Amino acid sequence: DAGVIQSPRHEVTEMGQEVTLRCKPISGHDYLFWYRQTMMRGLELLIYFNNNVPIDDSGMPEDRFSAKMPNASFSTLKIQPSEPRDSAVYFCASSLGSSGANVLTFGAGSRLTVL
Amino acid sequence: GDSVTQMEGPVTLSEEAFLTINCTYTATGYPSLFWYVQYPGEGLQLLLKATKADDKGSNKGFEATYRKETTSFHLEKGSVQVSDSAVYFCALRGWGGGTASKLTFGTGTRLQVTL
Numbered sequence: 001d002a003g004v005i006q007s008p009r010h011e012v013t014e015m016g017q018e019v020t021l022r023c024k025p026i027s028g029h030d031y032l033f034w035y036r037q038t039m040m041r042g043l044e045l046l047i048y049f050n051n052n053v054p055i056d057d058s059g060m061p062e063d064r065f066s067a068k069m070p071n072a073s074f075s076t077l078k079i080q081p082s083e084p085r086d087s088a089v090y091f092c093a094s095s096l097g098s099s100g101a102n103v104l105t106f107g108a109g110s111r112l113t114v115l
Numbered sequence: 116g117d118s119v120t121q122m123e124g125p126v127t128l129s130e131e132a133f134l135t136i137n138c139t140y141t142a143t144g145y146p147s148l149f150w151y152v153q154y155p156g157e158g159l160q161l162l163l164k165a166t167k168a169d170d171k172g173s174n175k176g177f178e179a180t181y182r183k184e185t186t187s188f189h190l191e192k193g194s195v196q197v198s199d200s201a202v203y204f205c206a207l208r209g210w211g212g213g214t215a216s217k218l219t220f221g222t223g224t225r226l227q228v229t230l
Contacts, residue, residue: 056217106158
């Protein structure tokens with residue numbers, strides 16, 4: 001398996017622009033997670049899905065952020081409009097099952113810079 | 116809610132020195148515990164895990180034992196190498212499914228190993 005695939009790896013955009021980050025989970029995994037990593041706040045869970053249904057979006061910082069999972073093999077995280085404070089590395093992860101023994105596998109991340 | 120506390124970094128060691136990175140947690144029930152490692156510019160990789168009390172996880176010379184009585188999961192390695200330089204994250208995944216399915220991370224500890 002190719003693992004969790006994220007795109008783009010790097011994105012530089014200007015304040016106010018729309019940003020879309022993409023994730024392809026490992027085939028067969030039924031949980032998908034979006035995390036954000038910054039120096040100030042570390043790793044924060046933004047939202048996660050189970051069988052394509054959002055379960056907990058309490059970590060989404062504000063209405064400018066939205067996430068979708070239209071099918072089992074694809075998810076997007078959208079920021080509109082983007083702001084400089086959104087600059088971070090965004091990670092997608094997937095797992096099979098919800099028990100603690102099931103490991104989350106992470107993608108390589110999408111580094112976002114908002115100027 | 117669940118939380119993980121790690122020792123502050125950075126930790127700087129000479130090659131072949133002994134490594135300990137402390138990790139304690141707060142959680143209800145019977146969480147599973149993990150150590151992830153992040154090399155510069157990369158995503159998070161699972162290093163080791165333990166799913167119940169007194170379990171020892173091990174990988175690549177690293178070890179950690181799940182101590183329920185002290186709510187700890189300290190990471191150790193007997194002889195570090197320069198290639199071990201990375202950021203290490205302690206994490207827990209809750210018990211019981213639902214919103215407990217998320218992975219809660221500590222703040223990370225940067226390890227730098229010098230010759």
